Structure formats: structure tokens, C-alpha cells
Amino acid sequence: MPPNPSIMPLALYCVWRVCRAVDLPVIGIGGISSLEDALEFFIAGACAVQVGTWNFINPRITLDIIEGLEKYVREHHIENLSEIRGSLCCTGNKASKQ
Numbered sequence: 001m002p003p004n005p006s007i008m009p010l011a012l013y014c015v016w017r018v019c020r021a022v023d024l025p026v027i028g029i030g031g032i033s034s035l036e037d038a039l040e041f042f043i044a045g046a047c048a049v050q051v052g053t054w055n056f057i058n059p060r061i062t063l064d065i066i067e068g069l070e071k072y073v074r075e076h077h078i079e080n081l082s083e084i085r086g087s088l089c090c091t092g093n094k095a096s097k098q
């Protein structure tokens with residue numbers, strides 16, 4: 001049975017909050033199971049991602065994400081991940097810097 005998918009939105013939110021609050025490299029982790037999940041963490045501000053539990057379901061997951069990421073940046077003409085890192089833009093919310 002796959003791990004509980006509810007962890008990822010919470011982890012993603014925490015990473016987004018931390019990235020806004022500190023000027024330090026942040027590693028995203030928590031429920032990552034696909035390239036799309038990893039991209040969401042980068043867009044939220046993470047400079048790297050870590051995959052834990054999903055390795056038990058798909059031992060190739062890390063390679064799949066790395067290969068998918070290479071394909072994604074090639075297709076979107078992205079030269080450096082910093083071009084998408086922290087690009088999440090929230091308008092009209094009440095989230096504070098802290």
C-alpha cells in the first residue's frame with residue numbers, strides 16, 4: 001500500500017514557509033513520489049529534494065526523478081534550476097514573511 005499522500009502538501013507548505021523566512025539552502029522532503037512532486041518543492045523554494053519512503057515502492061524513483069528533471073529542463077530551456085526555484089507567487093493571501 002502506498003504511503004499516506006497527505007504528508008506532501010503539509011511538507012510543501014512547511015518548505016515554502018521556511019524558504020521565505022530564512023536565507024539558507026532548504027532541502028525539500030516529505031511524500032515526494034514523482035518528478036511533479038519534486039518540481040513543486042523547487043518552485044516552493046527548495047534547492048534540493050530528498051526521497052524517502054517511496055524508494056520502498058519504486059527503487060528506481062530517484063533515477064526516474066533525475067532523468068525526468070533533465071528532460072524537463074531541456075524541454076523548457078532552463079539552464080539553471082534557480083530559474084524556477086522559489087518562483088511560487090501567491091497573490092491575495094495573508095501569509096506573512098514569518
Ligand SMILES: Cc1cc2nc3c(=O)[nH]c(=O)nc-3n(C[C@H](O)[C@H](O)[C@H](O)COP(=O)(O)O)c2cc1C
Pocket residue numbers: 007029030031032050051052053054
Ligand atoms: C526507513 C527510514 C529510515 C529513516 N531514517 C532516518 C534517519 O536516520 N534520520 C532522519 O532524520 N530521518 C530518517 N527518516 C525520515 C526521512 O528522512 C524523512 O524525513 C521521511 O521519511 C519523510 O520523507 P518521505 O515521505 O519521502 O519518506 C527515515 C525514513 C525512513 C522511511
